[in-house]
Amino acid sequence: MDLNSIFESSSSERRWINQISKMLEKEVRIDINDVPVSIFRVPTTLSSFKPEAYTPQLIGLGPYHRFRPELYEMERYKIAAASRVQNQFQSLEFKQLVDKLNEIEYKVRASYHKYLDIDGETLAWIMAIDGLFLLDFLNSYVNKKDSLSSLSTTAFLVDGSGKKLANDAILGDIVMLENQMPIFLLSEILTIQSSSPDLGKNLLPPMLMGFCKAVSPLKLKEDLPLSQVFDHAHLLDLLYHLTVPKLEEHHETDNGEKGGASLGGKTSTDSGLPWKFITSLPGISNFTSKAKENIKRDRENLSGQEMKGPLVEEIMIPSVSYLFDAGVQFYPTAGDITTIKFDQKTKTFYLPVITLNVNSEVIMRNLVAYEASIASESLVLARYTELLNGIIDTDEDAKLLREKKIIINSLKSDAEVAELFNGMSKSVRLTNVSFIDEAIDGVNKYFYNTKKVRTYNRMKKYVYSSWKILTLIAVVMLIVLMSLESFCSVYDCTRFYGTSS
Template identity: 45%
Template structure:
């Protein structure tokens, strides 16, 4: 075995493989019929550059993408040990008989990988047989913890680093290869399928951050990561337009403001809310009534054109007419992909201060919802540990590479990225049972979500986009939020405050001038008329 892979292309071998592929009329595998779908991809460069360690195996290589990396050669002896153990479970056949069977389905194996494989057929078959044996043995020992304790050889290998390596996109092996091994061990194909299904489901339950939806057979999935994705992410049938777009950086929330301002507004609004009955309630209804809006709108249009009054136009329109603009806005086209700005959403702390409640659900990503009547934001329970970040990132990478439709899971991670800014946001969700934190601190959880990459393309995800839209609309319609934003923009911003103060002073001076003119005319003119008579 060479210690380093030679990247130069073997032209003769390539010609032989291409010629063989074109000359074959059909595959010898009786199980397969139809097209050959690519299911194991290279991680998109836009994602790989953000956090390479989450996509690059650190302990063990599975499959051809990282097979020749010298730093992973230490695990080869454990792979060979797993192959010997696998051979002992064969009834009458030898390990090379398994390799012969894999050589027959070599084109199918190659078709699963997006990258061209610089291996001849026999090398690829031996690689698959050995790596699949190791993976299968690891899954079996991991699924039965008693087996882990009983095996001194495998016990020290069962660590989080290997678990993370096994779920990485570029480190996947087609599941039909694992099924081939089990067929050699069992008398029937049904027994092999049942055994494989139970092993994979047990592994996914341990590794998944969410409650799994087991609605399919393992045979319907391409590999381990694909199986986990299918049990976490619901299938959406609605067609959606896709726009290829590189997205860099983290979006900033438009509702950010200093904490002391928010606390002040929150306390003031709490006091007013307690008096939200009788005269106070009547005054509030009068202020937002259509009659008052009509009375204000006409003079506002005239005054806003005068010097010094332009600054008053925007805050008054924001307080009294913003809701009218929201109601008159046409409904969003379902087929129109969302803009980057539409993904922005207030943080958990901001939503809580505005009167929102948060509640956990027992389902997956499809259970995200918002109840306007009760102001309750429903989010699925997610368990976070040392393996979660790698799992989440590779699910996003697989969805971006494989999915031709909406990026459902990616939009969920963007939603969590948007509502979680600090450890206070994490603490609020943890106290409500939405986040089960097995990391060292809430700060690590906040860093995890804030460090998640943006998607490499934007799509319309109907149910999640509706939730984001409803939350933003309900939040921006709150009077306490409007007052807070106005205080931030026109009071606590020095330049805006000075401009607003100047406008108010000009208004007061003009009012005083008008009053004085009227008062003097009514007092002086009658006196002069009296003196003339005398």
């Protein structure tokens, strides 16, 4: 590692030496297994395509984004909220809280993947202010009788719409991977502030669970005991494990795919079919006209945009519109992601309900980023987003799912839903999850065995292959006729044929 990338000044170098010296001393040595790294930097392959979905826009929590100048404007509101909560306890002075948190400095440092080039006292001040601010914000997600204060973090905004905008912006920042704070730190703050050691154990779990239920786009596990909240590293980790079930069987590969080629998917690049001839055939016009429009639109999009991250091939499955035209019915389930399935007998595709609002994309993206960071054995959430990306190509696809109550859309339009999912998979590698892939395989088998699609494939196989030969013959004949015309313009062709002018 290049030391110049770590040390920007001699003071940075001295801080590093001091930290390493203290960590090597017996009294501050910690077991890495007791405090595993859980707060990662988002890989460039993910963040480069849409950095604003991973970088705090209003509030910086913890050391990663604490000193960004554009976030300084909100510092006074954070301090006001922290001071308000501190005064609520009326136990310790703020400096006393900082000194107490300084004692667990290295336990806090161990949670962060990146080296923190700040001294221990500065880190303790950051954790005290940001921790109290976060507790104040989460406080609004519990019953008023159990809350810390009747005031809200956005109380400084008088206008109602301003409060809503500020609340949405803060909420989006709080769920970002790089903006996480350890749960044990929040519990420690509550314990230090109270004479009762059980305050953190009793008050924090309802806060965190209430927040997760309020913001999650998908249905959460409901049987998690509140005591198990402390088994999770931070808020995003808790939300992920409440959203993604623990599977008994895993099947994951990097590049494997099931099913046939998608008729309407963006992986198809075959646009040489004689569309005028095909679209005149009964029963085919609806399929082929949509395919032509999709291919044209996708090529324009790919050529017109600057790709900053790797483009991952879309999952091979027909879009909602094609499936619906082929007789597939869509039905919402009341369960979590594991309820995804396709019933061959009833031709029904079961999908869990997903609620979308202004923060849903940020939440989904950061959950997927966290899933990739912890090297999960089966990237269930990534595969789920790949499925939605595969079946939602246009606003018509999003509209059909909305009408079937599978998507609850609070965004401006169905087009925004399509844009959301079509953009999410551009930086996420494909993975295989058994129950999702079984549903994809079942849908593909049904779709490609329908009469319309088999007719289309036969026409594509025989007519298109013949069309290339006919095209070649036509080109040759055209060249011959043009050559003959040129020859006759120079020589008198009538004498060769014995005809009069």
